[in-house]
Amino acid sequence: MTTPAAPRRRPAWAGRNYTLLTTAAVVTNLGSNGALIAAAFAVLEAGGDGGDVGLVAAARTLPLVLFLLVGGAIADRLPRHRVMVAANVLNCLSQAAFAVLVLTGEARLWQMMLLSALGGVGQAFFGPAAEGMLLSSVTAEQAGRAFALFRFASQGATMSGAALGGALIAVIGPGWVLAVDAAAFALAGALRAFLDVSHIPERGAGGGLLADLRDGWREFTGRTWLWAIVVQFSLVNAVIVAADAVYGPQVARDSLGGPGPWGLALGLFGAGNAAGALLMARWKPRRLLLVGVLCVFPFALPSAALAVPVPIAVLCLAMFVSGLSIEVFGVSWMTALHQEIPEDKLSRVSAYDWFGSVAMVPLAAALAGPAESAFGRTAALWGCAGLCVVATAAVLCVRDVRDLTRRGTPVARAQAGPAAGGEPGSADAEGPVGRLG
Template sequence: MPARFWLFFSARTVSVLGNAFGPIALAFGVLALPGTTPTTLGVVLAAQGVPQLGLLLLGGVVGDRFSRYRVLVSAELLSGTAYAGLAAMILTGWAPIVMLCAAAFVAGAASALLLPSLTGAVVETVPGDSLQKANGLLRLGTNSARISGVVAAGATVAWLGPGVALAFDAATYLVAAGLLSALRLPASVRANRRDLRGDLRVGWREFASRPWLWSTVAAAGVINAASTAALGVLGPVLARDRLGGAMAWSLVLAGYAAGMLVGVAVAIKFKPRRPLPVAILFTPALALPLLALGFVAPLPLVVLAAFGAGIAMDIFGVLWDTIMQTEVPADALSRVSSYEYLVSSSLKPAGALVAGHVAVQFGPAVGLLLFGGLMLLAAAGALAHPAVRHHPPRPHPGVQS
């Protein structure tokens, strides 16, 4: 692998290490504030999700128009600033809901800037025949970091408080920005474009012309909304009430991350003849931890269910990233990725808001069962689409490596 890949690898690993602290620290930090409820947490998470939806398309245009490593540096710096603000509020106890939502909004905007450029940046760091290996190695590093991060986050929240955990998260974004600032990606896929609407139209045409792409991404939108509701709101509430708090919840997330690590190890060598339908076959397993939590299974069984879901998640993820990178032209990849993220994230704020109300009205266990069933229906719907079910591997002739 080229040296620039390992620099990119290091930056992503550090960023994810700190980011693993975020969900646990934010959830338990908000829930510990005086007068807050699960609905409050849902509102804060929705505030983070809304700018992702509103700015993702712009992030895709920026990623295709400007140097991607500079875009990534800017996004990491913005994330560091947002989480530093959240840490300060939780640490001082001065945390008006409006200010929490404002900081979460900035974090969501940074994510909208970062996500579309990640897929394209990988294409620019390795030769085309090494993409699946590169995607696997990246997930291997980030999943290892995620395991360490969620375990350390649970301990940090339990012993030092969520504010300290959020401060650590903020610091890692700044370290990642420093590493990425040394990265120099080639500019071969850049074009001198100044027409924003034209850029968006091209990205939409590339996205909409591939039924296998938009049908899979539509199903992912439902699955991601259910995951946000479960892992962002309902799971932490149930963990606080019945499983033992932040440390128990961190073990569940660690099981998930450990499964992702195993999934990557499989996916690096796994080369099915028809990767897309095979990848979709793994997605029903994502509902396992939701169902285990909903039935209030013992903690070890919940962790085991999360482990199985993690394996499925990263087998799907590595195959999906490679399909995208080989079938979508490199000079449109950030824009197509922005439409992908927009559709797949479109229901996340609604999921967070609905989850808060469901937790209050019916209890978190009922909500987890409902959202787990929704995941299963979405996975079945994706596989039922002929464009997905019969999709063969067809490398795009215009891909640049």
């Protein structure tokens, strides 16, 4: 008699690294998104106002921007999983200290800003290393599906974490939610410590940090499609933050019925994210970037809907379509990076991508109020929608964006051969040495 084979618990292409990375991302997203809300309420409970909440948020964003490029260079020089674990340890300790201060009632604004800044430093080093590690964890043939499912799991954890965090703050207070986030970072760091980097070639000493940054800059600027889309998103991300974080709550208060309807609209945006990720798990468009960039046009819909303003049902539809479109672009973008960027430069290129994409966000948040005072909220929202459309139309004029096509084997990895431990696509293989936000 033969013993029936045990059913697979995961797809054959989802190797150990991919599974660990996805699980750890779910854990950290569950904790971090609740902690973002908890930090704001902690500031308010300590006697701060809206301006103080903004200062704490800015304290996290500024070091993220300042240290991203250094983080990318280090992640391409050192084993990426060690950089990720070290960043998780820093985030765990800073959030634990934040939680202790809040629980003891001793939190001061400067202390909360300092601890938030340490969290931003951790994210600056973690982000490029994590993206490089994810991109090297799957084969070219399954990249699109893998990235779609990763984003689906991450977005689901993001939505759940925000909802759960908000509920827990009301029951047990913001300090304990921050403590839960610290524990989540500890667990995620432990999971990431088991990542296997044996399939990644050892990197030479190189010519130093500045030489690594120059090398990454040449890799970044040498691809027109890459820097053009990053410039596009420096504007798109900025206007989305201004519209959704600054103007959206005000429109909801004045015209849509308050925070309840606005929360519903944000929930529909998250549902669109999930729907887009599921769509991209099956759809493999041949012209990756053309499809992705075309799906940036719907990003302007929420700003336009808020400018009118439309009834809440129409706003929810606009948010759903926008959320779905973001995932189509996101998976297409990650697949293009996986296909085109050499493995040993992935983290540096990711750092330049992140840096360009977030550099204007603090400025946009700071200028949103003055722009509203100067032009009016409606005109400012139409301006956000218009900038999104114009920036996207300009990128479509770039031939490399329109013509880049999906290939079965990443160009930068075509001669690398299979990873040690199995053939590409086998249950134990992590895919070719080369490979992919």
